[in-house]
Amino acid sequence: MSATMTRNSDITIKALQAVGEEDAEYLVSLIGSTPGFPKDGIIFRDFMPVLADARGLDILLRGFAAALPIDPSDFDTVAGLESRGFLFGPALASRFGKGFVAIRKAGKLPPPVFTESYDLEYGSASVEIEQNAIHPGERVLIVDDLIATGGTARAGADLIEKAGGHVAGFSFLMELDGLNGYAKLSEAPISTLIAMPA
Template sequence: MTSDISLTQPGLLQTDDAQYLCSLIRTIPGFPAEGINFRDFMPVFADPRGHDLLLQALIADLPVDTNDFEFIAGLEARGFLLGTALADRLNKGFIAVRKAGKLPPPVVSQSYDLEYGSATMEIEEGLVPAGSRILVIDDLIATGGTAWAAMKLFESVGCSVAGFSFVMELQGLHGVSQLDNKPTSSLMVMPA
């Protein structure tokens, strides 16, 4: 098990299951740039036991009750993998929040600032009924910009974000503070 990765709530899984799940996450120093430690959790998806444990833990750690939302929105791209699997297990609809230019028109867009530049997220227009409540899921929260953009995108079409669920949270970047005090859970926490 990577020593700097742990579950935020150890009781979500039995100790050996938690250790097994964390052991599947690779840390790649210097990728994609010098000074960054990339956290690769794709091996979890290749491992049937690990994948099942991840979904069990995410469900146990949801920041809101399952009655508090009708849809799960996955952020591009790993949020798609998590979101569709959770939506299936929880009998919820799934919405893909895509990078600009990936969906056919008409779309609804929300731009946001990055450290250097800006980006835009989109959903298909008319896909989500006004008044719907959404749980947003992604693999990682760092500075919180992408999750914030998803929240504003759903608010712009008359929906509300019930909460946010992340597999990993990078410490010290305070991304959760960008999310307007919405209920948020992060399954694992690790140094940036």
């Protein structure tokens, strides 16, 4: 751990409590914080040590599974948002016998694709999905590591709908308090495992 990285006492355990207090606290102890990265005023939350720790990874996947916002019978596919949704989305999909679909940053997939743009603090960005990735009427659980303002998740949901699918729910590892990201995702149930200050 670098000298500037600290462990967190400001993380609130939410749905992660479904795995039990001891395991929840163990997982949170693995998440690092680096103030001033990537720029001043930002605290970078690093959950990569969770993935590198066998117990931590098991707790994370059990947490996602236990805290699903919907019953596994109510979705057909898991979609992961680039890039960290790719890290646990396939494992979660496999746990429930579902397929996995990647929602990628623009320019990473061969055509034909559906594209959706969204606003950033300074400018805009786009995400894409292959046009044949979702079957009409398919029910999709969208997963990602973090919900902040909700822009990326909203764009991902719009892509699923553009492809003919239905967004069944959203599942996030972390949420940033006070940014009201849920307001953009009001059409489907949402779960988050932990919360922290923005």
